[in-house]
Amino acid sequence: MLNFEQLGLSKPLTDHLLTLGYITPTPIQEKAVPLLLSKENDLVALAQTGTGKTAAFGLPLIELCDQLDKNTQALILAPTRELCVQITSDLENYCGVVKRLNITAVYGGASISEQIKKLRKGSQIVVATPGRLIDLLERKAVDLHNIKYFVLDEADEMLKMGFQEAIDTILSSTADEKNVWLFSATMPPEISRIAKKYMSNPVEITVGDKNQGQC
Numbered sequence: 332m333l334n335f336e337q338l339g340l341s342k343p344l345t346d347h348l349l350t351l352g353y354i355t356p357t358p359i360q361e362k363a364v365p366l367l368l369s370k371e372n373d374l375v376a377l378a379q380t381g382t383g384k385t386a387a388f389g390l391p392l393i394e395l396c397d398q399l400d401k402n403t404q405a406l407i408l409a410p411t412r413e414l415c416v417q418i419t420s421d422l423e424n425y426c427g428v429v430k431r432l433n434i435t436a437v438y439g440g441a442s443i444s445e446q447i448k449k450l451r452k453g454s455q456i457v458v459a460t461p462g463r464l465i466d467l468l469e470r471k472a473v474d475l476h477n478i479k480y481f482v483l484d485e486a487d488e489m490l491k492m493g494f495q496e497a498i499d500t501i502l503s504s505t506a507d508e509k510n511v512w513l514f515s516a517t518m519p520p521e522i523s524r525i526a527k528k529y530m531s532n533p534v535e536i537t538v539g540d541k542n543q544g545q546c
């Protein structure tokens with residue numbers, strides 16, 4: 332059985348993960364972490380909540396983001412405020428004192444001026460819901476031109492909630508040279524459209540049953 336260091340993560344990070352009780356990678360982590368660390372491929376991952384998908388994309392992001400560069404290097408898009416907060420808190424835990432990254436959650440229903448204040452300090456990783464992110468883009472409070480990693484989490488849920496146009500707008504505000512990592516519990520046709528339009532030769536990995544889903 333492989334451990335996190337064998338997947339390519341650094342010793343300080345894997346030592347820290349041990350203190351969090353992360354000893355053995357889950358199947359999605361075992362498949363995704365080495366692939367994402369290599370930056371060679373875009374990814375479509377079919378995985379439900381509870382499979383360890385947050386660490387599957389979060390640990391490579393933490394490893395790859397440069398803490399000395401204050402530009403936003405990674406964007407994680409999630410359908411709900413709750414998921415946004417959860418991802419942010421998980422990523423902060425994974426960083427511990429090993430990596431000093433500013434991770435900012437931006438979502439609707441909370442003070443936009445507070446979020447703008449945090450963004451102005453420089454956030455290497457932004458975790459956002461689509462509507463609030465578009466608002467921030469229109470106010471020029473967030474700059475996505477330098478992002479190298481774009482994560483769509485629970486992509487099928489975002490489409491079900493009507494965020495298709497918002498996702499298109501956000502994706503077109505980013506540079507072409509980036510990795511796109513898409514996580515979804517189901518694979519409706521619209522996900523294939525996003526993959527075709529915005530991803531280059533994505534690797535597809537599946538954990539558990541592949542479900543056709545409805546959008």
Ligand code: AMP
Pocket residue numbers: 352353354355356357360379380381382383384385386
């Ligand atoms: P997620 O699917 O990302 O929501 O993760 C589900 C739960 O599993 C969360 O409570 C994580 O903290 C936990 N978890 C994820 N990966 C591991 C791991 N490799 N070892 C132990 N716990 C984990």
